[in-house]
């Protein structure tokens with residue numbers, strides 16, 4: 001607020017209060033010449049006459065008390081333009097105090113969770129309830145309430161990982177964020193090239209595509225894509241390049257979606273949470289994410305035997 005508007009508001013507020021004082025005094029005063037006790041205003045209707053008595057004392061005092069209260073309030077708290085009040089109270093400082101108070105209560109709990117390894121924490125019901133609440137508040141907007149993802153935002157409730165599903169890898173994804181770069185390949189490949197390599201990618205997950213396109217696409221893939229996605233399309237976790245041979249797609253596994261990914265590129269960004277939530281909360285969240293795929297992880301481990 002510029003100082004002009006600050007003064008403008010402050011002066012109007014004070015002038016209003018002064019006007020109230022004046023009005024009350026004026027109505028309270030017996031004006032000379034208005035002698036008799038029960039003088040009327042001269043208004044009369046159907047036998048009812050309106051008296052012109054001053055207002056009762058107690059009523060006047062209520063007015064004066066509210067005015068004094070108002071003035072004291074304006075000295076103590078923000079209210080007069082930019083003036084912050086002598087107590088230094090603000091909605092923001094009140095909110096900060098509240099956060100600090102809550103933090104004092106919960107931080108020992110989070111600190112004790114931080115000592116526990118992620119797989120162990122993932123089996124702690126109490127911690128996982130906290131994890132679910134944190135996930136709902138901070139992650140569900142993008143990854144969905146159940147972590148199942150939606151176009152552009154990966155499913156993190158299954159055991160398929162772009163950047164790795166080991167406890168430390170998940171923790172790092174959440175702590176520091178991730179920036180994927182799939183470069184746009186349309187210009188390098190040409191529309192025919194996009195068509196061919198898309199047919200090949202489509203076929204990698206066991207679906208039928210025209211033979212001739214697939215075989216030409218395979219050559220292009222080896223030359224242009226294998227560096228990131230691996231020679232057989234299984235992906236590379238260090239780059240966040242996804243496995244293209246499974247049924248799990250971030251941007252869609254239909255032919256058109258695959259072509260768009262190849263032609264225009266993709267740049268998924270997972271925002272870092274370290275500054276926002278602090279390391280201890282991220283630790284609990286990493287355990288929560290780890291717990292979402294626990295069932296699949298066990299099944300896969302079982303089928304290895």
Ligand code: HEC
Pocket residue numbers: 180181182183185197198201221224225226227228229239240241242244248249250251252253258261262266267268269
């Ligand atoms: C520089 C490394 C790099 C190269 C080269 C590259 N990719 Fe990618 N690709 C990525 C990364 C990283 C992602 C993940 C993008 C994201 O998550 O936003 C990706 C994503 C994709 C996707 C989307 C997968 C999904 O789950 O929806 C497809 C399809 C794809 N790439 C195909 C290709 C093909 C075909 C080529 C070669 C023409 C290629 N990529 C070349 C790194 C690369």
Ligand code: HEC
Pocket residue numbers: 135138139140141142143152153154156160161162163164165170173174178179180240267268269270271273285286289
């Ligand atoms: C603004 C949207 C957004 C929010 C909020 C968000 N994420 Fe993500 N997250 C993404 C995107 C996009 C990716 C994929 C990045 C890429 O393309 O590689 C991702 C990737 C991840 C990954 C890596 C997945 C893999 O396959 O390796 C994990 C783990 C993850 N997020 C967990 C979380 C958690 C936990 C939270 C809450 C603290 C969260 N995310 C909040 C958008 C978001």
